[in-house]
Amino acid sequence: MTDDDRTRTVRQYRRFAEVEAVDTSPLYAELAAAVAGDEELLDFLLALPAPKRQPNLLFAAVTFLHGTPRGPAELRGRVRDDGERVRATMLARFTQTNEPGRCAALVTALGAVEGPVGLIEVGSAAGLCLYPDRYSYDFDGRFVGRRSAVHLTCSTTGPVPVPDDVPEVVARVGVDRNPLDPADAGDQAWLRALIWPGPSEGARLDRLAAAAELAAQEPPTVLRGDLVDRLPEALALLPAGCTPVVFHTAVLMYLERARREEFVALVRSLEVRWIAQEMPGVLPGAAGSVGAPGRFVLALDGRPLAVTAPHGGRIDWLTGG
Numbered sequence: 462m463t464d465d466d467r468t469r470t471v472r473q474y475r476r477f478a479e480v481e482a483v484d485t486s487p488l489y490a491e492l493a494a495a496v497a498g499d500e501e502l503l504d505f506l507l508a509l510p511a512p513k514r515q516p517n518l519l520f521a522a523v524t525f526l527h528g529t530p531r532g533p534a535e536l537r538g539r540v541r542d543d544g545e546r547v548r549a550t551m552l553a554r555f556t557q558t559n560e561p562g563r564c565a566a567l568v569t570a571l572g573a574v575e576g577p578v579g580l581i582e583v584g585s586a587a588g589l590c591l592y593p594d595r596y597s598y599d600f601d602g603r604f605v606g607r608r609s610a611v612h613l614t615c616s617t618t619g620p621v622p623v624p625d626d627v628p629e630v631v632a633r634v635g636v637d638r639n640p641l642d643p644a645d646a647g648d649q650a651w652l653r654a655l656i657w658p659g660p661s662e663g664a665r666l667d668r669l670a671a672a673a674e675l676a677a678q679e680p681p682t683v684l685r686g687d688l689v690d691r692l693p694e695a696l697a698l699l700p701a702g703c704t705p706v707v708f709h710t711a712v713l714m715y716l717e718r719a720r721r722e723e724f725v726a727l728v729r730s731l732e733v734r735w736i737a738q739e740m741p742g743v744l745p746g747a748a749g750s751v752g753a754p755g756r757f758v759l760a761l762d763g764r765p766l767a768v769t770a771p772h773g774g775r776i777d778w779l780t781g782g
């Protein structure tokens with residue numbers, strides 16, 4: 462462990478407090494700010510491999526084992542008293558937040574793709590974003606799809622091309638290095654623990670449960686492994702006569718820059734449409750230079766279309782998007 466590691470971890474937690482959680486989870490913002498200034502908690506984190514030090518993973522592990530800590534003192538107490546289990550959970554699990562709310566942005570981009578479509582989601586977690594056709598939507602009072610148990614409300618600015626209907630999906634294939642099973646109680650509990658406490662927590666928990674039930678009834682085909690390695694196989698699973706669409710949301714930040722570039726070069730070499738919804742600066746190419754801190758960028762075939770709320774619920778269409 463080096464001083465640089467400590468500084469990087471402090472910066473990571475401060476950024477989480479000041480940018481990522483500040484608007485949506487005041488409690489997690491408070492916890493992250495406390496971790497950044499707590500030598501004991503930093504020592505605990507620094508004993509873990511670097512990719513396992515993320516705020517999301519620490520808070521989810523504590524929540525999974527003990528419920529949401531009500532403040533910094535409770536977080537410290539949990540880690541002090543039950544550090545071994547918190548550590549084991551952080552090592553065994555990954556940040557795999559699966560947010561069906563991201564499908565609202567997805568359907569606006571899919572509206573520009575000729576159907577029927579075959580969907581390939583890389584970084585699919587439990588596959589809950591593979592059902593945009595099974596969900597219903599309310600874009601500022603413009604309704605799309607037949608009312609579903611997963612009903613997504615989304616506010617918009619700019620000329621969002623709200624589609625007349627949900628896309629026709631004829632195949633769904635996921636790729637994930639650690640697929641989660643939407644029917645498994647343990648995986649469901651982990652997905653619940655990944656939802657941040659805050660004003661939208663209740664709605665997010667409800668739609669997670671509804672989407673998991675739907676996915677469990679009609680599970681997608683999921684390939685286990687790395688998204689670059691397995692994408693060609695995933696593509697080969699799609700039936701003839703559909704437009705292949707490769708998409709990913711909140712995934713590429715887990716890849717090294719060089720690997721992201723490899724992925725983008727691969728996607729561009731395939732005859733597919735490509736939809737990305739990622740943090741600003743993550744996507745190689747034009748879409749990487751668009752966005753705002755704490756927001757995502759929605760892009761179609763590498764062209765930025767909109768800035769979106771990371772857990773869904775808002776789309777700001779870009780001029781010329």
Ligand SMILES: C[S@@+](CC[C@H](N)C(=O)[O-])C[C@H]1O[C@@H](n2cnc3c(N)ncnc32)[C@H](O)[C@@H]1O
Binds near residue numbers: 560709
């Ligand atoms: C934050 S989750 C997002 C899940 C889903 N796309 C969503 O938006 O709800 C990121 C997912 O990407 C997966 N992942 C990360 N790196 C990967 C890689 N190199 N290959 C395959 N999957 C990966 C993780 O296992 C995790 O399930």
